[in-house]
Amino acid sequence: MSSFTTISSDKLARLIGTANTPALIDVRTDEDFAADPRLIPGAVRRSHQDAADWGEEYSGRSAIVICQRGLKLSEGTAAWLRHVGVSAEALEDGFEGWKTAKLPLVPAAKLAPRDAQGRTVWVTRARPKIDRIACPWLIRRFVDPNAVFLFVAPSEVVAVGERFNAVPFDIENVFWSHRGELCTFDVMVEELGLATPPMQRLATMVRAADTGRLDLSPEAPGLLAASLGLSRIYDDDLAQLEAGMTLYDAFYRWCRDASGETHNWPTNKAKP
Known part of the structure; x- marks a missing residue:
């Protein structure tokens, strides 16, 4: 069940494609991304290691952070973003959960x-x-x-x-x-x-x-x-x-x- 700091794949899927879609930030490691170089529609790749440098770009906005399984990288990055004034959530079960649900994925090569x-x-x-x-x-x-x-x-x-x-x-x-x-x-x-x-x-x-x-x-x-x-x-x-x-x-x-x-x-x- 979603908490105020997480969002389910089903709920996110209803937001994507609308004018109210939050910023989607993919913080998977390079190794995980190389294993499946696709993105949730609208997501941008950023490094969790540099969140302190780029986090304020999203200040005053809503954002959803995506890692491989919805654990430490997305939780930590979302927490850092909240620290700089971003309404940030982590995607439950991460990229793998989204893929398992057979929701759309965009090939990065395209x-x-x-x-x-x-x-x-x-x-x-x-x-x-x-x-x-x-x-x-x-x-x-x-x-x-x-x-x-x-x-x-x-x-x-x-x-x-x-x-x-x-x-x-x-x-x-x-x-x-x-x-x-x-x-x-x-x-x-x-x-x-x-x-x-x-x-x-x-x-x-x-x-x-x-x-x-x-x-x-x-x-x-x-x-x-x-x-x-x-x-x-x-x-x-x-x-x-x-x-x-x-x-x-x-x-x-x-x-x-x-x-x-x-x-x-x-x-x-x-x-x-």
């Missing part, structure tokens, strides 16, 4: 390199509509909450990626792109180990709206309409992305928690 501030940097074409909003949402909610997205002229995406160490996506002839009938969002979901049933349902919606095959998903016309509407409201791509984050938060939570719910009005109409 992650983009991080810049000097620890952020992943991505680049794509300007004036996003669907895939180029859905993919940043996925990255920020499940890979790197601090990810940077550069929107540039289509002809300059590859060159900007090379000069600014940014990973290109949703253009032709790069790793993160359409494959056959799959759109870039589909590819990211599969490659990053995030193919849960709710995410697969969302991916079908995105693919249907992005590729004009609206028959694939009853919800796709709504997603397409909302996406095109946002593109008309915002001239600034980054402002559009921020608005799109809320849009995809809502669609994801519907896929995860509310797809079986119906609505009618009036609910309290008197019977004759």
Whole structure:
């Protein structure tokens, strides 16, 4: 049972993918990480030995610390973080417990390199509509909450990626792109180990709206309409992305928690 200093895998799984996800800090030893180089979605690797140096970066925030089995490394690091003003918990049973529960794990080898501030940097074409909003949402909610997205002229995406160490996506002839009938969002979901049933349902919606095959998903016309509407409201791509984050938060939570719910009005109409 969770205490005020620990959190269960089930409870953490409900937080991941939402705007309220705490900072996730993986403090497994290098040896344990090498044995299984995957991460709980959104987690960042830090050394428990340097917690005194980096702990204050999380001051005033909530954090969950992950070690191999939820014992000394996560307990000790979480205690140190609480000492510097972080609301920190240790993950019960650690990485091994999460893996045993068959919850999503992201292969570290698939992650983009991080810049000097620890952020992943991505680049794509300007004036996003669907895939180029859905993919940043996925990255920020499940890979790197601090990810940077550069929107540039289509002809300059590859060159900007090379000069600014940014990973290109949703253009032709790069790793993160359409494959056959799959759109870039589909590819990211599969490659990053995030193919849960709710995410697969969302991916079908995105693919249907992005590729004009609206028959694939009853919800796709709504997603397409909302996406095109946002593109008309915002001239600034980054402002559009921020608005799109809320849009995809809502669609994801519907896929995860509310797809079986119906609505009618009036609910309290008197019977004759």
